[in-house]
Amino acid sequence: MSRLIVVSNRVAPTQEGSPAAGGLAIGVLDALKETGGVWFGWNGEIVGHAQPPSIEKQGSVTYATVGLTRRDYDQYYRGFSNATLWPTFHYRTDLSRYDRQEYAGYLRVNVSFAKQLAAMLEPGDMIWVHDYHLLPFACALRNLGVTNPIGFFLHIPFPVPEMLRTVPPHEELVKCLCSYDLVGFQTESDRQSFVDYVERGGFGSVSEDGMMQAFGRVLKVGAYPIGIYPDAVAQAAEQYAHRKPVLALRDATRGRQLIMSVDRLDYSKGLVERFQAFERLLLHSPGLHGRVSLVQIAPPTRSDVQTYQRIRQTLEGEAGRINGRFAQLDWTPIQYLNRNYERNLLMSLFRLAQVGYVTPLRDGMNLVAKEYVASQDPSDPGVLVLSQFAGAAEQLPGALVVNPFDLTQMADALARALAMPLKERQARYADMMARLRANDLSTWRDAFLDDLRHVATAASVTRKA
Numbered sequence: 001m002s003r004l005i006v007v008s009n010r011v012a013p014t015q016e017g018s019p020a021a022g023g024l025a026i027g028v029l030d031a032l033k034e035t036g037g038v039w040f041g042w043n044g045e046i047v048g049h050a051q052p053p054s055i056e057k058q059g060s061v062t063y064a065t066v067g068l069t070r071r072d073y074d075q076y077y078r079g080f081s082n083a084t085l086w087p088t089f090h091y092r093t094d095l096s097r098y099d100r101q102e103y104a105g106y107l108r109v110n111v112s113f114a115k116q117l118a119a120m121l122e123p124g125d126m127i128w129v130h131d132y133h134l135l136p137f138a139c140a141l142r143n144l145g146v147t148n149p150i151g152f153f154l155h156i157p158f159p160v161p162e163m164l165r166t167v168p169p170h171e172e173l174v175k176c177l178c179s180y181d182l183v184g185f186q187t188e189s190d191r192q193s194f195v196d197y198v199e200r201g202g203f204g205s206v207s208e209d210g211m212m213q214a215f216g217r218v219l220k221v222g223a224y225p226i227g228i229y230p231d232a233v234a235q236a237a238e239q240y241a242h243r244k245p246v247l248a249l250r251d252a253t254r255g256r257q258l259i260m261s262v263d264r265l266d267y268s269k270g271l272v273e274r275f276q277a278f279e280r281l282l283l284h285s286p287g288l289h290g291r292v293s294l295v296q297i298a299p300p301t302r303s304d305v306q307t308y309q310r311i312r313q314t315l316e317g318e319a320g321r322i323n324g325r326f327a328q329l330d331w332t333p334i335q336y337l338n339r340n341y342e343r344n345l346l347m348s349l350f351r352l353a354q355v356g357y358v359t360p361l362r363d364g365m366n367l368v369a370k371e372y373v374a375s376q377d378p379s380d381p382g383v384l385v386l387s388q389f390a391g392a393a394e395q396l397p398g399a400l401v402v403n404p405f406d407l408t409q410m411a412d413a414l415a416r417a418l419a420m421p422l423k424e425r426q427a428r429y430a431d432m433m434a435r436l437r438a439n440d441l442s443t444w445r446d447a448f449l450d451d452l453r454h455v456a457t458a459a460s461v462t463r464k465a
């Protein structure tokens with residue numbers, strides 16, 4: 001079996017069960033352990049000057065990590081990745097800026113990562129690159145003469161062509177994406193946006209089987225919706241049910257219904273609209289006053305990017321205003337917690353909540369939606385209220401699917417969720433759980449890696465012929 005080489009902006013912490021271990025880390029680590037291989041990327045540190053990767057071996061997995069200089073961090077990470085690509089790919093061109101220097105830095109870091117990785121590659125290695133920080137990574141590797149199979153998976157949405165074209169080097173970026181052998185997206189509609197860009201721009205075409213010819217290359221494009229391990233989540237939710245913070249929340253909300261949201265503090269997650277829809281619910285349903293609370297957990301991220309500082313201020317303002325308007329001496333409508341919790345604990349908190357309230361304005365997939373469902377008690381499950389603009393909505397028809405820009409519709413969905421009869425809740429839960437099991441994290445990983453293997457084998461046969 002060939003070695004697997006994973007490349008991602010951040011290399012996940014090496015301790016298992018670490019609070020920061022999200023879907024990507026768990027899914028990818030499993031695959032790495034099976035085949036043996038290397039995980040290459042940034043170690044999260046800012047360094048005075050560039051240094052060769054530091055290598056740490058744990059069993060069959062080698063972690064090769066590098067620091068970023070302040071300039072690299074500012075231009076590649078904070079700049080082009082998170083102030084240009086992230087907002088645009090989430091349809092927020094109003095928050096996106098373009099700076100040539102930052103783009104140059106983005107390309108420079110991709111080239112430097114590629115050089116460092118190329119020195120470690122062996123002929124049979126299969127390379128799996130993750131996310132928007134590394135769109136040009138295959139281009140950089142190919143320029144160094146690397147012919148190994150390289151796959152790319154985009155964790156965030158791929159925007160429609162009109163939106164993508166607002167990023168000045170759009171054509172160069174798409175051309176570089178076509179240097180991969182396989183490009184994977186979260187959903188069919190993301191995949192279609194990519195195909196539309198290529199076909200409408202006259203750069204190439206795609207056939208029924210997903211093989212694309214573009215910019216003089218042949219590659220496969222597919223949708224690979226990322227999953228979770230629902231039974232492991234269910235187990236964690238049960239096991240952590242007696243931890244202090246869980247008991248504290250249960251006691252504090254005794255006799256009240258609980259609506260729960262967990263998101264990184266990010267403008268794409270629709271937190272402001274969510275608070276306002278909850279306000280509308282309270283406005284329309286005085287009977288719910290004192291009987292329902294919204295708990296929003298939002299650990300801060302990218303707090304040195306200006307738009308993130310602004311969203312934080314806006315949210316604090318909105319939570320304060322709504323609480324000021326409705327609170328009673330013994331009831332705070334919105335509990336807004338700007339902090340991180342241990343992952344397993346979160347699953348137990350989800351289990352306490354009658355409603356999972358997940359309403360991003362745009363989201364590649366949204367794992368919280370899936371985790372909320374998997375955390376539920378099968379005999380008395382809660383209801384998921386889910387944005388139609390999360391990739392997860394294509395997969396979880398058992399949710400109450402809402403348009404996050406329609407506050408009244410969201411308020412109505414909350415009211416319906418809070419009053420939903422047990423039988424209907426159970427039926428919706430059973431349907432969603434079956435889907436989560438049929439399309440779990442290993443399905444995602446195996447489907448992607450099988451296709452990459454297949455495309456690579458087909459390409460080498462063609463080369464020999």
Ligand code: GDG
Nearest residue numbers: 019020022155226299340341342343363364365366367368
């Ligand atoms: C990107 C895409 C796509 C949240 N708060 C805490 C915490 N979390 C965990 C959640 C979940 C993960 O972080 C967040 O994943 P999401 O999918 O919801 O969102 P992004 O971070 O934006 O992820 C997204 C994903 O990549 C995977 O492809 O689904 O669309 O944007 O697992 O539970 N974990 C801990 N403490 C917290 O306070 N430990």
